[in-house]
Amino acid sequence: MTLDDAGLDLIFRKARSYNGYTDAPVSTADLEAIWELMKCGPTAANTEPARIVWCTTPESKEKLALVASPANADKIRNAPATAIVGMDMEFYEKLPKLFPHVDARPWFVGNAAMIESSAFRNSTLQGAYLIVAARALGFDVGPMSGFDNAAVDAAFFAGTPVRSNFICTLGHGEPATVFERLPRLDFEEANSIV
Template sequence: MPDTLSDDALDRLFRTARSYNAYLDEPVSDAQLRAIWNLMKWGPTSANQLPARFVWVRSDEAKARLADCVSENNKAKILSAPVTAIIGMDLDFPEHLPRLFPHTDARSWFAGNEPLIHASAFRNSTLQGAYLILAARAVGLDSGAMSGFDNDAVDAAFFPDTRIRSNFIVTLGRGDPASIFDRLPRPDFEDYNKIV
């Protein structure tokens, strides 16, 4: 079994990491966004489906378009974050399976089965969005995931004329410690788990 990560690494990824509501005035570079991708792309998805598609919202114009699609209490978060990632799910992901999962005809599993396509795209793009959060933490950035937005409006603004649908969004940057709440409770293992 591989060695456990150091306590410092576990703290950064999980124990002391927080969801931020505001960020320090520090840019997020293309190199940092690429570093996030180059880590998160290795996270597992069913049959290597990789259905997530990402839009990295950084320009003032794009931030304003996205802010028009979110709930009132999320507008300032979008406008002030250095970058917001829109995690979309490509409902045409089966077309890529001959390249991504070449040892069997995985594309045929989905032919004509829109409910299965949607369920698989949603499940696996959600996983990929979680990997994005962990990868951002691993490269020294903070994040704030949110679902308070109008999916149809985001899709029209950022995924027009495609079969990509928005799943959730994540702000990224160096978090402002003044923007976080007190640490919320986390249950003990016995509260939510059983071993059978």
């Protein structure tokens, strides 16, 4: 089974990064539905290190906007929701639940380089799944990295082992806020078959 052209257009070909949204709300049930889809995406050893803070109130959006680049601050303020995709640097503590057939905790405990690379790689994957899940459910997104990670961590993850990876606005996109699609590399420019 494959997606039809309409599904592929929705998720990839006609999907865009939005810079502004309509006033249509995003509910807690919508955010839960996105999570229920995105959590199904694969991560190495089922680590699932992503931890998401959804900024939906004016106060939380303003707190995030204040530590974002000027170009991104208004996007955050005006979006119905913005996800802070974080990475739990102690994700391995949940492995007895998530990877129960093998004791995988020793693979990570005390190995800072392995923890760092696994948390970053797999939370990035989960953030990409968030984008695909949101689009599949009819939402538009605007992923971005223009923010102060240390300030976001202090404001939203203080006292936890979670660190920010990237942020992503979410809602029903306002078509006038999208730029023309930029060029993409051709297969031959980015791929080799050996």
